Amino acid sequence: MKKKNKIIDIDQIIECTPKDSTNIKTPLREGAFDISDDKKIDIIESHFREIMLTLGLDLNDDSLKDSPRRVAKMYVKELFSGLNPNLKPKSTLFKNNYEYGEMLVEKDISFYSNCEHHFLPIIGKAHIAYISSGNVIGLSKLHRIVNYYSKRPQVQERMTVQIFNELKNVLKTEDVAVIVDAAHLCVSSRGIKDITSTTLTLEVGGKFKEERVWKEFKNFTDK
Numbered sequence: 001m002k003k004k005n006k007i008i009d010i011d012q013i014i015e016c017t018p019k020d021s022t023n024i025k026t027p028l029r030e031g032a033f034d035i036s037d038d039k040k041i042d043i044i045e046s047h048f049r050e051i052m053l054t055l056g057l058d059l060n061d062d063s064l065k066d067s068p069r070r071v072a073k074m075y076v077k078e079l080f081s082g083l084n085p086n087l088k089p090k091s092t093l094f095k096n097n098y099e100y101g102e103m104l105v106e107k108d109i110s111f112y113s114n115c116e117h118h119f120l121p122i123i124g125k126a127h128i129a130y131i132s133s134g135n136v137i138g139l140s141k142l143h144r145i146v147n148y149y150s151k152r153p154q155v156q157e158r159m160t161v162q163i164f165n166e167l168k169n170v171l172k173t174e175d176v177a178v179i180v181d182a183a184h185l186c187v188s189s190r191g192i193k194d195i196t197s198t199t200l201t202l203e204v205g206g207k208f209k210e211e212r213v214w215k216e217f218k219n220f221t222d223k
């Protein structure tokens with residue numbers, strides 16, 4: 001992989017380009033989708049029951065008795081549904097009939113993810129920009145791509161690169177930028193217990209590495 005250009009004026013931001021491009025794949029075991037969602041829910045339910053019992057909770061209590069199944073369904077069908085490649089959003093492109101040749105910025109796309117180290121929420125927003133190579137994409141598709149990659153156990157750097165790569169593939173251009181700004185509950189609710197910090201990550205390609213284009217993008221997102 002060739003060396004990235006220096007990015008301008010972004011001290012706080014982590015550059016995400018991985019040294020080894022295989023790192024950007026969410027590590028999945030072999031046969032990850034050989035069993036049905038229903039079977040996964042059954043298995044997770046029984047294990048989560050064990051966790052609750054081990055902690056000493058009384059699962060005969062009305063308020064607790066359905067929690068194992070509730071958590072299992074939430075994991076498979078909601079929080080971690082983006083592990084399933086069949087749920088990857090299909091992105092239809094349209095011809096760029098307006099001859100609009102400057103950047104399109106979709107900012108403050110809110111998302112919820114979970115850190116893969118503590119399984120605690122990551123809550124944040126993504127700013128996405130691209131310059132059309134002749135095709136445009138529905139705005140809601142940008143949100144769907146962010147949502148899909150956030151619904152996995154994640155690390156923010158990898159999520160940023162996954163969104164960036166998907167946009168490049170779908171839009172058939174290198175001229176893409178992604179900023180992710182998120183609060184990690186594993187930093188705020190435990191451990192160092194900092195409730196004010198957020199983590200910024202960035203991936204840029206093509207024209208967004210040029211100073212003029214980068215500054216325009218920052219002007220839009222800083223507003």
Ligand SMILES: [Zn+2]
Binds near residue numbers: 116117118184
């Ligand atoms: Zn964590």
